[in-house]
Amino acid sequence: MDWDKLRVFHAVAEAGSFTHAGENLNLSQSAVSRQISALEESVKVPLFHRHARGLILTEQGELLYRTAHDVFAKLSMAEARIRESKERPSGPLKITTTVAFGSIWLTPRINEFLERYPEIELSMVLNDEELDLAMREADVAIRMQPPRQADLVQRQLMTLRYHIFASPDYIKAHGMPKKPEDLKDHRLIIYGEDARPPVSNVNWMMNAALQFKPDMRPILKLNNIYGIYRATESGLGISALPDYLVPADSTLVRILPELEGPSFDAYFVYPEELRHSKRIGVFRDFLIDKISEVKARLAAAANA
Template identity: 70%
Template structure:
């Protein structure tokens, strides 16, 4: 099978059109179309259904594209590993983590990392879902729960706890609760029902110390921890938030410090085949140092 034609086919399959594939390959639309027609002729099977709205892979095209994707993914991985055989880490590094952790904790520290390793081209994908590392949707993940995928290397980074927070402005207007029962008289912000929560029993605040005949009603539900933080920072109410938030957002005031909600752990995760990657090793070591510095200062 002709590798040039296979490369063009894969680009068309991923882009969904000759035009977009041509732009990525720096080829004309007609040149791309000729390559695909020649490949179909050599294989004696149609690879695409052609219609006015674009291209759709045939069953045979789907089979070929799955194989092509695997091949080009492995080639890209090999190319990155070969480029790292030099003395300094270099090349692309795609990191994924949750919206809250990435926005509040990770991205403010990226500048220092890239100052240390300017030859690494870094991208960060913030997603509360789990990207598939085995399919190279990302090279590294910082997960706030143990990874479920097989064949992943994991390193524990830190443990976190949910605590109770408000702002000085809110407490000035509504008073500071001195007992857990006094939370009945306050505005509570909780996690919404529309998506899977990051930890079990995340809305424990609605039940902690509440009367059985008068359960607490939240003033707002938000299905994202970062959204809850922003609501609290606006002075809307009180919420349970991970304790690393308070270290990063200096306008939070801890309330009832004896209260402890759910706890969870952060893990550094990457595929087994990238175990010897210098880019990943230096990024892991950088994070571990930042966390150790943070705990020393606490």
């Protein structure tokens, strides 16, 4: 097949229309249409159903698209590895992680990383759904559970544990719980039914309070850990948060230290083909350095 036509076909399948594909390729709509017609003539089957609302792949078009997508993903990976031959790490690096971890822990540290490696073109995708690294939807992921795909390299980064936190404003208004039983008299923020936390007993704090007040109701349910963090920070109530979500400059106060919640591991994950990537290597080493600093801070706080 003609590679230029295949490239145009892939762009059209991704965009869903000749017009949008042309904009992405800097080609006119008529030029894109001619390329697709020529490709369909060469394979002797229609690749798209033409509708007023746009284009839909035929069964044969879907087969060709999946193959082309895989080929272009591998070509992109090969290009990345070739670029890694330079002495200094450079080129694009796409990272994906959860909204909470990316927003609170990772993003504030990115400036330091880019100051060390200014030739790396960094992009981040914060999404609680897992992107497909094998299809190069991202180069590397930081995940709160082990990867399910067998062809991915994984490294355990750190173990995270839930603790109970409240803001100074909340404590001033409602008092400081002194013992687990006191939770029954406080406003608790918990995870809602739609939450997808990395542990099964994520509402362990609420369960502790229910032992003393079975008919207790939370002040708020949220399906997102970042939302719970912000609600706690605002003074709405008390919540259970992973320790990484409380940065060094946070005003949140850890309460009831004798109550420790469940723990889970964070993993650094990337495709096997990128095992020798310098960009991934320096980013991994940077994370390990920053995690060591956090561990030291948490250890000092625990011994204070």
